[in-house]
Amino acid sequence: MNREELIKKWLxxxxxxxxxxxxxxxxxxxALVKLSDxxxxxxxxxxxxxxxxxKVLTHIKTKKQNNWLKPFLRVAAILAITFGFYYYxxxxxxxxxxxxxxKTTIELPDASSIILNAASSIxxxxxxxxxxxxxxxxxxxxxxxxxxxxxTVVTESGVVTVLGTQFNIKQRDQYFEVVCYExxxxxxxxxxxxxxxxxxxxxxxxxxxxxxxxxxxxxxxWIDNESHFKSVPxxxxxxxxxxxxxxxxxxxxxxxSQLFSGNFSHDSIxxxxxxxxxxxxxxxxxxxxxxxxxRE
Amino acid sequence: MSTHLNKDICxxxxxxxxxxxxxxxxxxxxxxxxxxxxxxxxxVQDAFIKLWQNCKKVSPDKAKSFLxxxxxxxxxxxxxxxxxxxxYKQHVPKSxxxxxxxxxxxxxxxxxxxxxxxxNLTEAQRTAFLLNRIDGKKHKEIAELxxxxxxxxxxxxxxxxxxxxxxxxxx
Numbered sequence: 001m002n003r004e005e006l007i008k009k010w011l012x013x014x015x016x017x018x019x020x021x022x023x024x025x026x027x028x029x030x031a032l033v034k035l036s037d038x039x040x041x042x043x044x045x046x047x048x049x050x051x052x053x054x055k056v057l058t059h060i061k062t063k064k065q066n067n068w069l070k071p072f073l074r075v076a077a078i079l080a081i082t083f084g085f086y087y088y089x090x091x092x093x094x095x096x097x098x099x100x101x102x103k104t105t106i107e108l109p110d111a112s113s114i115i116l117n118a119a120s121s122i123x124x125x126x127x128x129x130x131x132x133x134x135x136x137x138x139x140x141x142x143x144x145x146x147x148x149x150x151x152t153v154v155t156e157s158g159v160v161t162v163l164g165t166q167f168n169i170k171q172r173d174q175y176f177e178v179v180c181y182e183x184x185x186x187x188x189x190x191x192x193x194x195x196x197x198x199x200x201x202x203x204x205x206x207x208x209x210x211x212x213x214x215x216x217x218x219x220x221x222w223i224d225n226e227s228h229f230k231s232v233p234x235x236x237x238x239x240x241x242x243x244x245x246x247x248x249x250x251x252x253x254x255x256x257s258q259l260f261s262g263n264f265s266h267d268s269i270x271x272x273x274x275x276x277x278x279x280x281x282x283x284x285x286x287x288x289x290x291x292x293x294x295r296e
Numbered sequence: 297m298s299t300h301l302n303k304d305i306c307x308x309x310x311x312x313x314x315x316x317x318x319x320x321x322x323x324x325x326x327x328x329x330x331x332x333x334x335x336x337x338x339x340v341q342d343a344f345i346k347l348w349q350n351c352k353k354v355s356p357d358k359a360k361s362f363l364x365x366x367x368x369x370x371x372x373x374x375x376x377x378x379x380x381x382x383x384y385k386q387h388v389p390k391s392x393x394x395x396x397x398x399x400x401x402x403x404x405x406x407x408x409x410x411x412x413x414x415x416n417l418t419e420a421q422r423t424a425f426l427l428n429r430i431d432g433k434k435h436k437e438i439a440e441l442x443x444x445x446x447x448x449x450x451x452x453x454x455x456x457x458x459x460x461x462x463x464x465x466x467x
Binding site for chain 1: 308312315316319320323324327337340341344345348382383384406407410411414426428429430432434435450453454457460461464465
Protein backbone atom coordinates (compact mmCIF):
# COMPACT_ATOMS: atom_id res chain seq x y z
CA MET A 1 0.00 0.00 0.00
CA ASN A 2 1.45 3.33 -0.91
CA ARG A 3 1.84 6.34 1.29
CA GLU A 4 -1.23 8.14 0.05
CA GLU A 5 -3.53 5.19 0.63
CA LEU A 6 -2.12 4.69 4.10
CA ILE A 7 -2.73 8.28 5.03
CA LYS A 8 -6.25 8.18 3.66
CA LYS A 9 -7.06 5.14 5.72
CA TRP A 10 -5.56 6.78 8.76
CA LEU A 11 -7.75 9.82 8.23
CA UNK A 12 -10.80 7.61 8.09
CA UNK A 13 -9.72 5.61 11.13
CA UNK A 14 -9.68 2.40 9.11
CA UNK A 15 -6.13 1.12 9.68
CA UNK A 16 -5.82 -2.52 10.67
CA UNK A 17 -2.92 -3.33 13.08
CA UNK A 18 -0.47 -4.10 10.26
CA UNK A 19 -1.31 -0.97 8.35
CA UNK A 20 -1.00 1.00 11.56
CA UNK A 21 2.60 -0.20 11.97
CA UNK A 22 3.35 0.78 8.39
CA UNK A 23 1.85 4.18 9.05
CA UNK A 24 3.95 4.71 12.16
CA UNK A 25 6.99 3.92 10.10
CA UNK A 26 6.31 6.76 7.69
CA UNK A 27 8.94 9.46 7.50
CA UNK A 28 6.55 12.29 8.37
CA UNK A 29 4.55 10.32 10.92
CA UNK A 30 5.40 12.75 13.68
CA ALA A 31 4.52 15.81 11.70
CA LEU A 32 1.19 14.30 10.67
CA VAL A 33 0.21 13.40 14.20
CA LYS A 34 1.28 16.76 15.52
CA LEU A 35 -0.86 18.49 12.92
CA SER A 36 -3.85 16.30 13.58
CA ASP A 37 -3.70 16.72 17.36
CA UNK A 38 -3.40 20.45 17.25
CA UNK A 39 -6.31 20.76 14.89
CA UNK A 40 -8.54 19.62 17.71
CA UNK A 41 -7.82 22.87 19.49
CA UNK A 42 -10.09 24.49 16.94
CA UNK A 43 -13.05 22.62 18.30
CA UNK A 44 -16.19 24.67 18.63
CA UNK A 45 -17.71 25.87 21.89
CA UNK A 46 -20.13 23.33 23.18
CA UNK A 47 -23.28 23.46 21.13
CA UNK A 48 -26.15 22.69 23.45
CA UNK A 49 -28.99 21.38 21.32
CA UNK A 50 -31.60 21.71 24.04
CA UNK A 51 -30.80 25.30 24.78
CA UNK A 52 -30.75 26.18 21.11
CA UNK A 53 -33.97 24.31 20.44
CA UNK A 54 -35.71 26.24 23.19
CA LYS A 55 -34.59 29.49 21.67
CA VAL A 56 -36.00 28.51 18.29
CA LEU A 57 -39.34 27.33 19.69
CA THR A 58 -39.77 30.52 21.69
CA HIS A 59 -39.02 32.58 18.66
CA ILE A 60 -41.52 30.70 16.51
CA LYS A 61 -44.27 31.06 19.08
CA THR A 62 -43.88 34.80 19.46
CA LYS A 63 -43.55 35.27 15.73
CA LYS A 64 -46.95 33.68 15.15
CA GLN A 65 -48.58 36.86 16.39
CA ASN A 66 -47.26 39.11 13.61
CA ASN A 67 -48.02 36.88 10.69
CA TRP A 68 -50.60 39.20 9.29
CA LEU A 69 -48.63 42.40 9.53
CA LYS A 70 -46.15 41.97 6.68
CA PRO A 71 -48.63 40.85 4.04
CA PHE A 72 -50.99 43.59 5.11
CA LEU A 73 -48.31 46.25 4.72
CA ARG A 74 -47.33 44.88 1.32
CA VAL A 75 -50.89 45.10 0.05
CA ALA A 76 -51.33 48.57 1.51
CA ALA A 77 -48.15 49.77 -0.16
CA ILE A 78 -49.18 48.42 -3.56
CA LEU A 79 -52.61 50.01 -3.29
CA ALA A 80 -51.11 53.32 -2.25
CA ILE A 81 -48.74 53.37 -5.19
CA THR A 82 -51.45 52.35 -7.65
CA PHE A 83 -53.87 55.01 -6.45
CA GLY A 84 -51.18 57.65 -6.36
CA PHE A 85 -50.16 56.87 -9.91
CA TYR A 86 -53.73 56.76 -11.17
CA TYR A 87 -54.61 60.01 -9.48
CA TYR A 88 -51.49 61.69 -10.79
CA UNK A 89 -51.91 60.64 -14.39
CA UNK A 90 -55.59 61.54 -14.55
CA UNK A 91 -55.08 65.01 -13.14
CA UNK A 92 -52.37 65.99 -15.60
CA UNK A 93 -53.09 68.66 -18.16
CA UNK A 94 -54.14 67.73 -21.68
CA UNK A 95 -52.29 69.41 -24.51
CA UNK A 96 -53.38 69.39 -28.13
CA UNK A 97 -51.31 70.65 -31.00
CA UNK A 98 -51.84 71.17 -34.68
CA UNK A 99 -49.08 71.04 -37.23
CA UNK A 100 -48.71 73.22 -40.25
CA UNK A 101 -51.57 72.80 -42.74
CA UNK A 102 -53.63 71.06 -40.11
CA LYS A 103 -56.93 72.11 -38.58
CA THR A 104 -58.77 70.32 -35.82
CA THR A 105 -61.90 70.55 -33.65
CA ILE A 106 -61.81 69.80 -29.95
CA GLU A 107 -64.74 69.26 -27.68
CA LEU A 108 -64.36 70.17 -24.04
CA PRO A 109 -65.97 68.39 -21.07
CA ASP A 110 -68.71 71.05 -20.81
CA ALA A 111 -69.62 70.77 -24.53
CA SER A 112 -67.74 73.96 -25.41
CA SER A 113 -65.84 73.47 -28.65
CA ILE A 114 -62.63 74.84 -30.03
CA ILE A 115 -61.47 74.79 -33.64
CA LEU A 116 -57.72 75.00 -33.74
CA ASN A 117 -55.95 76.57 -36.74
CA ALA A 118 -52.63 75.34 -38.12
CA ALA A 119 -49.47 75.33 -35.98
CA SER A 120 -51.32 76.07 -32.76
CA SER A 121 -51.64 74.43 -29.38
CA ILE A 122 -53.98 74.49 -26.40
CA UNK A 123 -53.54 73.12 -22.90
CA UNK A 124 -56.24 72.48 -20.30
CA UNK A 125 -56.99 70.19 -17.36
CA UNK A 126 -59.90 67.82 -17.87
CA UNK A 127 -60.32 66.85 -14.24
CA UNK A 128 -60.49 70.43 -12.99
CA UNK A 129 -62.71 71.65 -15.85
CA UNK A 130 -65.94 71.67 -13.88
CA UNK A 131 -64.51 74.04 -11.29
CA UNK A 132 -62.32 76.16 -13.48
CA UNK A 133 -62.60 76.61 -17.23
CA UNK A 134 -59.14 77.79 -18.15
CA UNK A 135 -57.19 77.16 -21.34
CA UNK A 136 -53.73 78.15 -22.49
CA UNK A 137 -53.54 79.05 -26.16
CA UNK A 138 -50.60 79.44 -28.42
CA UNK A 139 -51.55 80.28 -32.00
CA UNK A 140 -55.08 80.68 -33.36
CA UNK A 141 -58.39 79.13 -32.36
CA UNK A 142 -62.09 79.78 -32.71
CA UNK A 143 -64.06 79.22 -29.50
CA UNK A 144 -67.71 78.29 -29.03
CA UNK A 145 -68.19 78.51 -25.31
CA UNK A 146 -71.14 76.81 -23.65
CA UNK A 147 -73.00 78.95 -21.12
CA UNK A 148 -71.68 78.43 -17.65
CA UNK A 149 -68.98 79.63 -15.33
CA UNK A 150 -66.23 81.97 -16.39
CA UNK A 151 -64.19 80.73 -19.35
CA THR A 152 -60.66 82.03 -19.58
CA VAL A 153 -58.10 81.78 -22.37
CA VAL A 154 -54.55 82.63 -21.43
CA THR A 155 -52.10 83.63 -24.14
CA GLU A 156 -48.63 85.06 -24.02
CA SER A 157 -49.95 88.43 -25.11
CA GLY A 158 -53.07 88.72 -23.04
CA VAL A 159 -55.99 87.04 -21.27
CA VAL A 160 -59.49 86.68 -22.73
CA THR A 161 -62.50 85.99 -20.46
CA VAL A 162 -66.00 85.10 -21.55
CA LEU A 163 -69.25 83.81 -20.18
CA GLY A 164 -70.84 82.01 -23.08
CA THR A 165 -70.09 83.18 -26.50
CA GLN A 166 -68.25 82.67 -29.78
CA PHE A 167 -64.98 84.39 -30.49
CA ASN A 168 -61.68 84.00 -32.32
CA ILE A 169 -58.27 84.56 -30.83
CA LYS A 170 -55.19 84.85 -33.00
CA GLN A 171 -51.92 85.08 -31.14
CA ARG A 172 -48.78 84.76 -33.27
CA ASP A 173 -45.42 86.51 -33.08
CA GLN A 174 -46.14 90.20 -32.46
CA TYR A 175 -49.74 89.71 -33.63
CA PHE A 176 -52.58 89.48 -31.12
CA GLU A 177 -56.18 89.67 -32.31
CA VAL A 178 -59.47 88.87 -30.68
CA VAL A 179 -62.76 88.97 -32.61
CA CYS A 180 -66.12 88.50 -30.94
CA TYR A 181 -68.86 86.84 -32.96
CA GLU A 182 -71.52 86.34 -30.34
CA UNK A 183 -72.03 87.19 -26.70
CA UNK A 184 -69.43 89.37 -25.02
CA UNK A 185 -65.73 89.02 -24.47
CA UNK A 186 -63.32 90.82 -22.17
CA UNK A 187 -59.73 91.15 -23.32
CA UNK A 188 -56.94 92.10 -20.97
CA UNK A 189 -53.66 93.11 -22.58
CA UNK A 190 -50.87 94.51 -20.44
CA UNK A 191 -52.84 96.83 -18.17
CA UNK A 192 -55.59 97.59 -20.67
CA UNK A 193 -58.89 95.84 -20.57
CA UNK A 194 -61.64 96.14 -23.15
CA UNK A 195 -65.06 94.54 -23.63
CA UNK A 196 -65.98 93.31 -27.11
CA UNK A 197 -69.52 92.89 -28.42
CA UNK A 198 -70.46 90.86 -31.52
CA UNK A 199 -68.56 92.23 -34.52
CA UNK A 200 -65.96 94.02 -32.40
CA UNK A 201 -62.30 93.14 -32.66
CA UNK A 202 -59.16 93.96 -30.76
CA UNK A 203 -55.88 93.95 -32.68
CA UNK A 204 -52.28 94.58 -31.68
CA UNK A 205 -49.47 94.27 -34.23
CA UNK A 206 -45.88 94.97 -33.20
CA UNK A 207 -47.17 96.53 -29.94
CA UNK A 208 -49.45 98.99 -31.73
CA UNK A 209 -53.17 98.98 -31.24
CA UNK A 210 -54.91 98.96 -34.60
CA UNK A 211 -58.53 99.79 -35.02
CA UNK A 212 -60.60 97.64 -37.28
CA UNK A 213 -63.95 97.73 -38.98
CA UNK A 214 -66.91 95.78 -37.78
CA UNK A 215 -66.76 92.13 -38.61
CA UNK A 216 -70.01 91.01 -40.17
CA UNK A 217 -69.41 87.33 -40.70
CA UNK A 218 -70.50 84.73 -38.14
CA UNK A 219 -67.18 82.97 -37.87
CA UNK A 220 -63.62 83.60 -39.02
CA UNK A 221 -62.81 82.79 -42.63
CA TRP A 222 -60.20 80.17 -41.84
CA ILE A 223 -62.90 77.85 -40.56
CA ASP A 224 -64.18 77.76 -44.09
CA ASN A 225 -60.67 77.19 -45.42
CA GLU A 226 -59.88 80.72 -46.44
CA SER A 227 -57.64 83.39 -44.98
CA HIS A 228 -58.87 86.98 -45.22
CA PHE A 229 -56.72 90.01 -44.62
CA LYS A 230 -57.57 93.72 -44.50
CA SER A 231 -54.69 96.20 -44.51
CA VAL A 232 -52.39 93.82 -42.76
CA PRO A 233 -48.58 93.94 -43.12
CA UNK A 234 -47.60 91.50 -45.84
CA UNK A 235 -45.31 89.57 -43.50
CA UNK A 236 -48.39 88.40 -41.61
CA UNK A 237 -49.87 87.12 -44.84
CA UNK A 238 -46.67 85.25 -45.62
CA UNK A 239 -46.54 83.75 -42.12
CA UNK A 240 -50.10 82.46 -42.39
CA UNK A 241 -49.45 81.10 -45.85
CA UNK A 242 -46.46 79.12 -44.53
CA UNK A 243 -48.60 77.68 -41.75
CA UNK A 244 -51.44 76.67 -43.98
CA UNK A 245 -49.36 75.05 -46.68
CA UNK A 246 -46.39 73.88 -44.64
CA UNK A 247 -43.86 75.65 -46.87
CA UNK A 248 -41.01 78.08 -46.34
CA UNK A 249 -41.20 81.45 -48.09
CA UNK A 250 -38.12 83.47 -48.81
CA UNK A 251 -39.07 87.13 -48.77
CA UNK A 252 -35.63 88.72 -48.55
CA UNK A 253 -36.05 90.55 -51.81
CA UNK A 254 -39.36 92.24 -51.14
CA UNK A 255 -40.87 94.79 -48.79
CA UNK A 256 -42.79 92.84 -46.19
CA SER A 257 -44.20 95.73 -44.26
CA GLN A 258 -46.46 96.99 -47.05
CA LEU A 259 -50.12 96.55 -46.26
CA PHE A 260 -52.09 93.84 -47.96
CA SER A 261 -55.81 93.38 -48.36
CA GLY A 262 -57.11 90.21 -49.93
CA ASN A 263 -57.74 86.51 -49.43
CA PHE A 264 -56.20 83.19 -50.26
CA SER A 265 -57.80 79.79 -50.08
CA HIS A 266 -56.32 76.78 -48.30
CA ASP A 267 -57.26 74.30 -50.99
CA SER A 268 -54.85 74.94 -53.84
CA ILE A 269 -51.38 76.30 -53.40
CA UNK A 270 -50.95 77.55 -56.97
CA UNK A 271 -54.17 79.48 -56.85
CA UNK A 272 -53.31 80.78 -53.41
CA UNK A 273 -49.86 81.88 -54.54
CA UNK A 274 -51.34 83.82 -57.37
CA UNK A 275 -53.80 85.40 -54.97
CA UNK A 276 -51.12 86.86 -52.80
CA UNK A 277 -48.53 87.77 -55.40
CA UNK A 278 -50.55 89.37 -58.19
CA UNK A 279 -52.03 92.26 -56.19
CA UNK A 280 -48.51 93.36 -55.14
CA UNK A 281 -46.89 92.76 -58.50
CA UNK A 282 -44.69 89.98 -57.25
CA UNK A 283 -43.50 86.83 -59.00
CA UNK A 284 -42.69 83.51 -57.34
CA UNK A 285 -40.54 80.46 -58.03
CA UNK A 286 -41.23 77.20 -56.31
CA UNK A 287 -38.86 74.27 -55.63
CA UNK A 288 -40.24 71.45 -53.47
CA UNK A 289 -41.31 73.18 -50.26
CA UNK A 290 -39.49 76.48 -50.70
CA UNK A 291 -40.93 79.50 -52.45
CA UNK A 292 -38.98 82.59 -53.41
CA UNK A 293 -40.80 85.85 -53.94
CA UNK A 294 -39.40 88.65 -56.10
CA ARG A 295 -40.51 91.92 -57.55
CA GLU A 296 -41.79 91.73 -61.07
CA MET B 297 -49.50 13.84 -2.10
CA SER B 298 -51.83 13.05 0.75
CA THR B 299 -49.42 10.56 2.34
CA HIS B 300 -47.13 13.41 3.26
CA LEU B 301 -49.83 15.58 4.73
CA ASN B 302 -50.06 13.71 8.01
CA LYS B 303 -46.29 13.42 8.33
CA ASP B 304 -45.22 16.99 7.78
CA ILE B 305 -42.95 19.00 10.04
CA CYS B 306 -45.60 21.40 11.27
CA UNK B 307 -45.72 19.49 14.50
CA UNK B 308 -43.64 20.63 17.45
CA UNK B 309 -42.48 17.18 18.38
CA UNK B 310 -41.37 16.18 14.89
CA UNK B 311 -39.73 19.56 14.42
CA UNK B 312 -37.80 19.19 17.66
CA UNK B 313 -36.56 15.76 16.62
CA UNK B 314 -35.25 17.14 13.37
CA UNK B 315 -33.59 19.94 15.29
CA UNK B 316 -31.81 17.54 17.62
CA UNK B 317 -30.72 15.46 14.67
CA UNK B 318 -29.17 18.13 12.46
CA UNK B 319 -28.47 21.28 14.43
CA UNK B 320 -25.05 20.40 15.75
CA UNK B 321 -23.74 19.19 12.40
CA UNK B 322 -25.12 22.29 10.73
CA UNK B 323 -23.49 24.52 13.31
CA UNK B 324 -20.08 22.87 12.87
CA UNK B 325 -20.37 22.85 9.10
CA UNK B 326 -21.04 26.58 9.04
CA UNK B 327 -18.27 27.25 11.45
CA UNK B 328 -15.71 25.24 9.48
CA UNK B 329 -16.76 26.73 6.20
CA UNK B 330 -17.20 30.35 7.16
CA UNK B 331 -15.29 30.83 10.39
CA UNK B 332 -16.31 32.10 13.81
CA UNK B 333 -16.84 35.76 13.15
CA UNK B 334 -20.20 35.47 11.40
CA UNK B 335 -22.18 33.84 14.19
CA UNK B 336 -22.94 30.33 12.95
CA UNK B 337 -25.30 29.76 15.88
CA UNK B 338 -27.59 32.55 14.71
CA UNK B 339 -27.70 31.22 11.19
CA VAL B 340 -28.60 27.79 12.50
CA GLN B 341 -31.50 29.34 14.36
CA ASP B 342 -32.61 31.36 11.35
CA ALA B 343 -32.47 28.31 9.10
CA PHE B 344 -34.65 26.30 11.46
CA ILE B 345 -37.10 29.16 11.78
CA LYS B 346 -37.36 29.28 8.02
CA LEU B 347 -37.92 25.54 8.02
CA TRP B 348 -40.81 25.99 10.42
CA GLN B 349 -42.28 28.76 8.27
CA ASN B 350 -42.14 26.45 5.26
CA CYS B 351 -43.10 23.33 7.18
CA LYS B 352 -45.94 22.49 4.84
CA LYS B 353 -43.73 22.57 1.77
CA VAL B 354 -40.71 20.66 3.02
CA SER B 355 -40.99 16.93 3.66
CA PRO B 356 -38.98 15.37 6.50
CA ASP B 357 -36.55 13.63 4.16
CA LYS B 358 -35.77 16.93 2.42
CA ALA B 359 -35.32 18.81 5.67
CA LYS B 360 -31.56 18.37 6.00
CA SER B 361 -30.86 19.55 2.48
CA PHE B 362 -33.22 22.51 2.99
CA LEU B 363 -31.50 23.51 6.22
CA UNK B 364 -28.01 23.32 4.80
CA UNK B 365 -28.94 25.29 1.69
CA UNK B 366 -30.76 28.00 3.58
CA UNK B 367 -28.04 28.37 6.20
CA UNK B 368 -25.40 28.48 3.50
CA UNK B 369 -27.25 31.25 1.66
CA UNK B 370 -27.77 33.25 4.84
CA UNK B 371 -24.04 33.12 5.41
CA UNK B 372 -23.18 34.02 1.84
CA UNK B 373 -25.32 37.11 2.11
CA UNK B 374 -23.11 38.32 4.91
CA UNK B 375 -19.74 36.95 4.17
CA UNK B 376 -18.55 39.59 1.67
CA UNK B 377 -15.37 37.70 1.03
CA UNK B 378 -13.82 38.28 4.37
CA UNK B 379 -10.96 36.08 5.36
CA UNK B 380 -12.22 32.99 7.18
CA UNK B 381 -10.76 32.74 10.64
CA UNK B 382 -11.35 29.97 13.12
CA UNK B 383 -10.49 30.55 16.76
CA TYR B 384 -8.53 28.05 18.74
CA LYS B 385 -8.46 27.42 22.48
CA GLN B 386 -5.48 27.37 24.72
CA HIS B 387 -6.68 24.60 26.98
CA VAL B 388 -6.25 20.95 26.19
CA PRO B 389 -9.46 19.22 24.96
CA LYS B 390 -10.15 15.49 25.35
CA SER B 391 -8.41 13.42 22.78
CA UNK B 392 -10.58 11.10 20.71
CA UNK B 393 -7.98 9.54 18.47
CA UNK B 394 -6.52 6.21 19.53
CA UNK B 395 -2.82 6.66 18.82
CA UNK B 396 -0.91 8.91 21.20
CA UNK B 397 -3.09 9.60 24.28
CA UNK B 398 -1.03 12.53 25.41
CA UNK B 399 0.26 15.40 23.42
CA UNK B 400 1.87 18.67 24.15
CA UNK B 401 0.23 22.01 23.38
CA UNK B 402 2.42 23.59 20.82
CA UNK B 403 3.83 27.06 21.05
CA UNK B 404 1.94 30.15 19.95
CA UNK B 405 3.98 30.43 16.81
CA UNK B 406 2.90 27.05 15.55
CA UNK B 407 -0.76 27.63 16.39
CA UNK B 408 -0.81 30.95 14.57
CA UNK B 409 0.75 29.32 11.52
CA UNK B 410 -1.81 26.57 11.70
CA UNK B 411 -4.65 29.07 12.03
CA UNK B 412 -3.44 30.98 8.98
CA UNK B 413 -2.99 27.78 7.01
CA UNK B 414 -6.55 26.71 7.80
CA UNK B 415 -7.80 30.07 6.49
CA ASN B 416 -5.91 29.47 3.27
CA LEU B 417 -7.65 26.22 2.46
CA THR B 418 -10.51 26.27 0.02
CA GLU B 419 -13.96 26.20 1.64
CA ALA B 420 -14.50 22.69 0.35
CA GLN B 421 -11.22 21.40 1.70
CA ARG B 422 -11.53 23.10 5.03
CA THR B 423 -15.09 21.94 5.67
CA ALA B 424 -14.44 18.31 4.85
CA PHE B 425 -11.11 18.23 6.70
CA LEU B 426 -12.40 19.71 9.94
CA LEU B 427 -15.56 17.60 9.95
CA ASN B 428 -13.22 14.64 9.80
CA ARG B 429 -10.46 15.73 12.15
CA ILE B 430 -12.41 17.68 14.78
CA ASP B 431 -15.82 16.01 14.74
CA GLY B 432 -14.36 12.60 14.00
CA LYS B 433 -16.74 11.92 11.16
CA LYS B 434 -16.06 9.08 8.74
CA HIS B 435 -15.59 9.79 5.06
CA LYS B 436 -18.92 8.12 4.36
CA GLU B 437 -20.75 10.28 6.90
CA ILE B 438 -19.25 13.43 5.47
CA ALA B 439 -20.24 12.37 1.97
CA GLU B 440 -23.86 12.07 3.11
CA LEU B 441 -23.79 15.34 4.96
CA UNK B 442 -22.40 17.36 2.08
CA UNK B 443 -24.21 15.43 -0.61
CA UNK B 444 -21.06 14.45 -2.52
CA UNK B 445 -19.28 11.16 -3.30
CA UNK B 446 -16.91 9.42 -0.89
CA UNK B 447 -14.12 9.77 -3.41
CA UNK B 448 -14.69 13.51 -3.50
CA UNK B 449 -14.49 13.64 0.28
CA UNK B 450 -11.21 11.72 0.27
CA UNK B 451 -9.79 14.03 -2.33
CA UNK B 452 -10.72 17.15 -0.37
CA UNK B 453 -9.37 15.89 2.94
CA UNK B 454 -6.15 14.62 1.46
CA UNK B 455 -5.72 17.85 -0.44
CA UNK B 456 -6.28 19.84 2.75
CA UNK B 457 -3.74 17.82 4.65
CA UNK B 458 -1.13 18.21 1.93
CA UNK B 459 -1.68 21.99 1.73
CA UNK B 460 -1.52 22.45 5.49
CA UNK B 461 1.76 20.52 5.64
CA UNK B 462 3.26 22.69 2.94
CA UNK B 463 2.11 25.95 4.52
CA UNK B 464 3.42 25.05 7.94
CA UNK B 465 6.73 23.72 6.75
CA UNK B 466 7.31 26.96 4.95
CA UNK B 467 9.94 27.91 7.45
